[in-house]
Amino acid sequence: MAKDVPVNAVKISLELVDLLRELDGAGVSEVAKQLDKPTSTIHDHLRTLEQQEYLVKEGDTYYVSTRFLQLGAHARSRQKVFKIARPEINELAQVTGEHANLMIEEHGVGVFLYRSRGPDAVRLDTHSGMRVPLQTTALGKSIMANRPREEVERILDRHGLEAVTDRSITDREELFDVLEQVRERGYSYDDEERVKGMRCVAAPILNEDDYAIAAVSVSGPKSRMREERFTEELPNQILKSANVIEVNLTYS
Amino acid sequence: MAKDVPVNAVKISLELVDLLRELDGAGVSEVAKQLDKPTSTIHDHLRTLEQQEYLVKEGDTYYVSTRFLQLGAHARSRQKVFKIARPEINELAQVTGEHANLMIEEHGVGVFLYRSRGPDAVRLDTHSGMRVPLQTTALGKSIMANRPREEVERILDRHGLEAVTDRSITDREELFDVLEQVRERGYSYDDEERVKGMRCVAAPILNEDDYAIAAVSVSGPKSRMREERFTEELPNQILKSANVIEVNLTYS
DNA sequence: ATGTCTTTCCGCTATGGCCGGAAATGAGGA
DNA sequence: TCCTCATTTCCGGCCATAGCGGAAAGACAT
Incomplete structure (x- = not known):
């Protein structure tokens, strides 16, 4: 779990996005449990990704957004x-x-x-x-x-x-x-x-x-x-x- | 340019990915120039994204990978x-x-x-x-x-x-x-x-x-x-x- | 109302993100 | 072949900040 990539924060966010895809959306605590991180940390990442429009938030559930559609296309x-x-x-x-x-x-x-x-x-x-x-x-x-x-x-x-x-x-x-x-x-x-x-x-x-x-x-x-x-x-x-x-x- | 998102490093990487899409691929120094950051910083991010398989590297040029296709779909x-x-x-x-x-x-x-x-x-x-x-x-x-x-x-x-x-x-x-x-x-x-x-x-x-x-x-x-x-x-x-x-x- | 679960906020601290600088690498050009 | 310039890559240090614990604020039952 040591430093295997230059920017660890980015790795966390990317793992988080892929997890949201697998789960088809999830809340803060569920993601925190799956990635074995504190909810506060996950919350920081989710908010960042949502503010950058790479996630959408519906109620208390976060989903991957169509920003990825553009990149994928x-x-x-x-x-x-x-x-x-x-x-x-x-x-x-x-x-x-x-x-x-x-x-x-x-x-x-x-x-x-x-x-x-x-x-x-x-x-x-x-x-x-x-x-x-x-x-x-x-x-x-x-x-x-x-x-x-x-x-x-x-x-x-x-x-x-x-x-x-x-x-x-x-x-x-x-x-x-x-x-x-x-x-x-x-x-x-x-x-x-x-x-x-x-x-x-x-x-x-x-x-x-x-x-x-x-x-x-x-x-x-x-x-x-x-x-x-x-x-x-x-x-x-x-x-x-x-x-x-x-x-x-x-x-x- | 102050702290507008909880995890700034993630924001940089996301901007970087979107820039690569617009440019249709680019090298370290070109990205560094566009985002007005040192090449060393950009290099760290590009390597991280590439190791996580969100970018592909062909020669000295980085491109967005088909990981995004899966997320977008x-x-x-x-x-x-x-x-x-x-x-x-x-x-x-x-x-x-x-x-x-x-x-x-x-x-x-x-x-x-x-x-x-x-x-x-x-x-x-x-x-x-x-x-x-x-x-x-x-x-x-x-x-x-x-x-x-x-x-x-x-x-x-x-x-x-x-x-x-x-x-x-x-x-x-x-x-x-x-x-x-x-x-x-x-x-x-x-x-x-x-x-x-x-x-x-x-x-x-x-x-x-x-x-x-x-x-x-x-x-x-x-x-x-x-x-x-x-x-x-x-x-x-x-x-x-x-x-x-x-x-x-x-x-x- | 009370308790439980969640999300959200806050502020501290140690870490690792960011950077300057230098070392490799490579592509011409003479 | 060697030099030059441009680029990528590596390295080490400093201090901003990512990550976290803890607490507050909601949400939703019972």
């Missing part, structure tokens, strides 16, 4: 790959009927930059901005498979191999074997490794140096993700989309 | 009116062909919660999360017109009546006259008060106490926003949508 539109991939992702969702997704890596975790719901898509709690361990998604595996091994090692050193379901990969060597296959095959699978009952097919988006800058995927219920559709049709559609995005990225 | 989906209004806004954009928008008030400013592009919509720099003075949009006027006068006075005291174009309303009494008309008529106009060449029609979304909780609008180029379409057709379509949203809000 900016952070996303800053990514070239986002605006180029978006129409392709929408198209992919339409033709497959399922959810189509775009992921990037940031600080060693997978970030859903965009997702589009197809006509038959099932309700799911995945949403834009969501952060997940890379090895638990087909998207993340496609990204890791096309990064230098040393870089992947650094990411694993930092974040470990936490399991999310009982199908998640938890052994480092096993993961590298899988990544090797993914790299050769050109696309990746996720069979209930993150969400029970869901399967996913993904392909990487590579730059000129064959370095993965993002990945696209289609995900849906296991019942619809099987046989030739799972092994041929979807991979081909996704690879085609990924390729179109790659081409559009180089000429822009 | 949460802040938005927390609003009941968002998920209920979204399909209606999409519909409105489709049938009118123009941009359709949803705005709420937060901390006395108008926040674009959602916007949908119709088939004929013109390119525009307005985007989700954008914050604008209430009196410069039809949306904001519809909201203010259906709030208690004392509340509107407080907002104006806090934010003033800054003009954005030469058509913006800058006189307080004139504004209250306009709001009175808007309240009686049930919908509001914006004739190039925020963006040159753009017109807008908006209607409020009221709760059971006739208190405005949001507003919906359609905006487009002046050339298409005229005659009966501007005075009859669009207002009717928007009022209908607003009414559907109101009904769905009460039964949910």
